[in-house]
Each structure stands twice: as C-alpha cells, then as structure tokens.
Amino acid sequence: MTSQAATTTTTATAEAAWTKEDDKAFENALAACAAPPPADGGAPDDDWFAALAASVPGARSVEEVRRHYEALVEDVAAIDAGRVPLPRYAGEESAAPPDGAAAAAASKDGGHRRDERKGGGGGGGYDGGKSCSKAEQERRKGIPWTEEEHRLFLLGLDKFGKGDWRSISRNFVISRTPTQVASHAQKYFIRLNSMNRDRRRSSIHDITSVTAGDQVAAQQGAPITGHQATGNPAAVALGPPGMKHHHHHPGGAPPMPMYGGAPMGHPVAGHMVPAAVGTPVMFPPGHAPYVVPVGYPAPPAKMHQ
DNA sequence: CACTTTCGGGAGGCAACGAG
C-alpha cells in the first residue's frame, strides 16, 4: 500500500533491510505498545524503545527501532511542512480503472445492472462504461478518496483541527480542494456518529488512525462530535460498529479494493470485542492517540430483517 | 440443492445554497 511510502522513503536509508513487511511489523508493534511516546515532541525514553523493539518481529535492535522511529518523525514533520511532494492521487485514479467499468465487470455475479432502475426514469443509470466519455463519467461520479488521502486528512485534522479545511487541503491533502476536504470530513463524522446502526459496511471512514490502516480498520466507530466540536479533533473515539466484515475475496486473491488497494474493513479480532475498544492505535509523534469513551455501548447484535 | 437474478439499503462524492 502506498501509505508506507512516506515512511519508507526516508527510513530505507537508515537501515538496509527495512522491508515493507518490516515496516508493517514496526507499525503494528507501535500500535500495540501500551504506552505511547511523549507526543509533544519530546524524545521517547529508552525503555519505550526497548519495549517497541521487543515487539517488532525480526529481532531489531533498539537502536534500529529508534532510528526508524525518528525517521518516521521526520517524515511526518516533512509532510507537515509541505516539504514532501505528495503523489497526485487524482492522476492515479484516472490511470487505473476508477472502479466503474472494471469493477462492475468483475463483479461476482457478472455485473450489477440494477442501478438502471434507479436514477428516476431509467437511462440516467450507470451502464458499466457506455458511450459517455471517461472524463465526464469521472466528473459525475467523483474520485474516491484513497486511504493515503484519508490518512493525510486525519493527520491534518489532528494538526489544524476541525474546520480549518483550507489548511488541511494545502498542507496535507493537497490533491483535494478545501471543499472536498470539508465534504469528506462531513461524511466522516456522520459515519463515526452513526456507528451504532446495525447495518454497517466497511468504508474508508473506518480508518481513524493515520497509520496502521490495515489493522485499525476494525478498531473504530464511535461518536466523536462532542470532542470535535470542542476543538479536540484528536479525541476521536474508537469503537466497534456493528459492521459487517465479510468482504468476499473470490479465489483468495482480493479484488481491487475501492480505496487504494488495501483491504478495508477486515476484522482484526473477528467481531469487535470490548477489549479491542480503547486499544491504542498508532499515532505519529505529536499526535495524541484517539481515546475511547468509557461505557461505550456494545454494538447491537447483527439482526437481519 | 445450487445458481442466478432482483431488490433494498448503505456509503461516498459533488454541486448548490446559505451564513458570516
């Protein structure tokens, strides 16, 4: 996934063998570490690094882990300062089949055409790549946010707070306009606030952590409006929505996910268990981990009509 | 019993409108 790119670009130079897998393990270990490092720029202590190193598979030395961590810090700072040229995801979107025709064609049952019934009056329905130009089609249907964009959004949200969409757009999600960021934020908050609905589908908004997206996808969903409104966007609560997590992956090979290529909504611990609630999610230095309100209601048992 | 098709509903993004 591309989210690793930012961290690996600089970290790769520190040690010779930080592979993508290593980096993933590092992030997982970081997420699993009970006590987060000082978030206010202070250097984490040796014990913390030792614990982190111990948690990283592959017998990394404390020093290696420390350098890797520091590189990560620099990365975040660089992104923060706008010194890192971020990829133009919009371009990527157009380069790869956005989803439309390809996704529909690859759909499990040979393509869902039913949308023709919607759109009031037929015709207007999406037709899996018909005659209208691709550009027009994309303009109409929008460019999905990638995981990377969403993480940058979260980063910016944490940095600038709720409401400063322009700063977030300029400094973090440079591939999106402030309006797009605001709209995305709107949906994001709505999503978080409506977590207790029994019908849940995985979505990009399930990512509430800037990093470790693969595993945190299963660790969130909780009302956050109060915190957001009080200018504490970092206090995003994590909680288990009663989301469904069976993305069918026919043949074992996961289909091209909708968002940037990483599996979304995959369960980490099967059904969300209370223990998973409040699990500190990995957060870059300077970014407080999201907190979980005590007494968070358990997700309702999934009941189908 | 298995497979295919149809239906219902949730999710995401864009555009328009309103307020400051």
Next chain:
DNA sequence: CTCGTTGCCTCCCGAAAGTG
C-alpha cells in the same frame, strides 16, 4: 468573497426470491 452545511445523485454490497 469565502467557508461551511445540506441535499441529491450514483455506485456497490449483501440478502432474498425465483428457477433449473
């Protein structure tokens, strides 16, 4: 004029019903 919010439209997923 800019920013934020709300509404509308489109797409995809999952479940149910029907047919072979």
